[in-house]
Amino acid sequence: MEYTLGSILPILLGPFLAFVVNIFIVKKWTKLGVFLSCFGMFVSLFYSFRIFKDFVFGKYSTGYYVHKVFPWFDLKAAGVSNFAVDMGIYLDNMSAVMLFMVAGCAFLIHIFSTYYMAGDARYGRFFVYLSLFTTGMLGLVLSDNLLSVFIFWELMGFCSYSLIGFYYEKEGAGNASMKAFMTTRIGDVFFLVGILAIWTTVGSVRFVDIYAAIADGSFNGLYAVGLPLATFAALSVFMGTIGKSAQFPLQVWLPDAMWGPTPCSALIHAATMVAAGVYLSLRMYPLMELGGITTFIAYIGAITAFGAATIALVQTDIKAVLAYSTISQLGYMVLGIGVGAYNAAFMHLITHAVFKACLFLAAGSVIHSLHDHHTHGHVQEMPRMGGLRKKMPLTFIAMLCCTFAIAGFPLFSGFVSKDRILGDALVMATQSKAYWIPAFLGFTAALLTAFYMFRMMFLTFFGEPRDKDLYDHTHVEKLSWNRNLPLLILTVFTLGGWYSGHFFGGWVKIPGVEHKEWFATLIEKPRVENFKAYKSLPFGSVDTGADRVFEESQFNPDKYFTEKEAHHVHLVHAIGAWASIAIALAGWFIAFMMYSRGAWNPGRWVNAFSGWYRALQNKYYFDDLYVKGILQKGLLPFNNLLSRFDMGVFDRYAVDGWEAVNRFFYRIAKWVDDVIVDSVGVDGTGASVRFFNVILRTFQNGKIQFYFIIFLVVMVGYIWKLV
């Protein structure tokens, strides 16, 4: 396949042009606009599938990339010789897989939205935002440098703001959108600082240049604020991830993001917003490694995974459970980055995107059906559900598959990816004591995940309906293509075989079975040495792939380890895998006993740990800490101080003082205007005309004898002069 601009750019232009056109037409021709949005996504999906197919089904090649660059601006004309910024497209295996995932999920979410949002007052506007949001994510994946990543990053920040606050007439939605925007902004500021730190060192923010600089040792021996520069830059960039991917301690915004319509939650939680943070960390992995913050990352990830999972235990809102499970799963990805499970972390990003999109769409399908005819609102509270599997069997099946996937049951995708992260964490733990805590938290969170997801399933779909009135008014699920088809497709892709190449995960080796794992073969840590002699292509050039680098699979642990070490790794992974299965089953069993059989009473646990229960219901008091502590104790007094300074000093002296200065100049100008311009200039012109008029009028009085006298006088004077 030839990589011309025409084969790459439509990925971005499809949704973007749909967005631009929709701005103008969607209010009047809503149906056409919605169709355009979906069609734009389809174009994007088509082209990203072509690239995906070429990268993945081509040869299982690694180390191949397409990089096209055009100069964005150059300050040479302004006299700054070393400030030129290039923009470009960078495609490698990771972006190819990512593009297909984003475009695919976003397309299905678009389709589902035509079902979910139909009849909404702002049906069309929703699609405008949806298109722009997807554009942001696709652009971020296509970016070749941190600066354009940042631009698209902020674009997504804005879109999430608009979508979370989509029902802006509700106060909670408006507050949630502001909270999401402001919280991620904290991470973004650090991210920008990190970009600048990299810029000052490398002189470029392109990924390939950063890799090359790492290989050359440009970061060595440089310090910033007491830290090695690499550590400083890596920490700053990772702060961006913390904000965007809702890691501890900036996780507070994501649960509130469920104020938005459910399809937009699916987009934020799965394909776009939160995936961007993890994707950035994966891209910047060599920097994190160089900065030596991987242990820190592992701890952040493990704490997030565990903490969010515990909060999810006590949630009663179906979307809140899913929101906390998202944070928890993102914690797993970050943990994977921290323990060096690069491709497992990326794989979990992809598998999670698929099953979480499916979970949210299924939840949307449930919520949309449950209509409270007293309040005329949709019902999200699980205690009012129950027994819904008879009413909506297809949604039930989709949700069940996704629950199996997220809980890490064998055969499903979550098992394949999460197990590898946990296995690698375990391997790291056997090598370094510092990793025992993340590994332990990871496994515990897996148990909790299985428990709360099955709790949600049992409460929602099994047992007797607890709100009979609501249940009776729920319609039996009618098949409709835009409701069930996206769910079905996503459900199919929750199977683990799509990702591992077979159904038992890569590390559980079955004798006599040839392992062919496209995922593990394709995705590898960027090997920075390869980027030393690197050349990018001009933007419009045609990349035929003639110089494509074929290399043997680099994700072959046997290649790096001695036989003994490899055996150890395999053993630990095998233990991890069986432990994961046991843990998932245990989680299911506890949930089953509590919520389906009713044998164990959850209320007893609540009473026994009432302090913890309250802490969990209040989300570990993080919101209180931020609002009452940091905002009210810290920022609000600071704000008041600033406002007092503004009013007392700036307004009083600078603004009012300026008024006095102005008044002074006004007087001078008024005098000049009155005296010189008006009196002398304007009136003076009139007066001089009148004066000469009087003189000349006297001479031309029409009396011929007067003329004659003048004539005589002149003649006499003339003769006098002659004589």
Next chain:
Amino acid sequence: MITLSSYLAISFLLFVCGIAVMIARKNIIAILLGVELILNSCAINFVAYTRFVNNNLDGHIMSLFIIIIAAAEAAVGLAIVIRFFQIRESIHIDDATQLLQ
């Protein structure tokens, strides 16, 4: 004895009389009379100079010309005055203001 200056004195007297008439009188016919006086003073000058300085007939001929021109001028002037009177019913010089306007 009668010398050139005597003639010139009379001629000057006539000229001043004509100027005075032209300036002082408002009657157009009187002004025309003033013009005739000036012409006559010129004619006296010519004759006096040709008699006392050149002693030939050039000045006499010029005087005759002046008399003829004066007659023609008087005829034209009077014709203008008559037309003027027919239009304005006045021969007052201050009524002749059409060119002013």
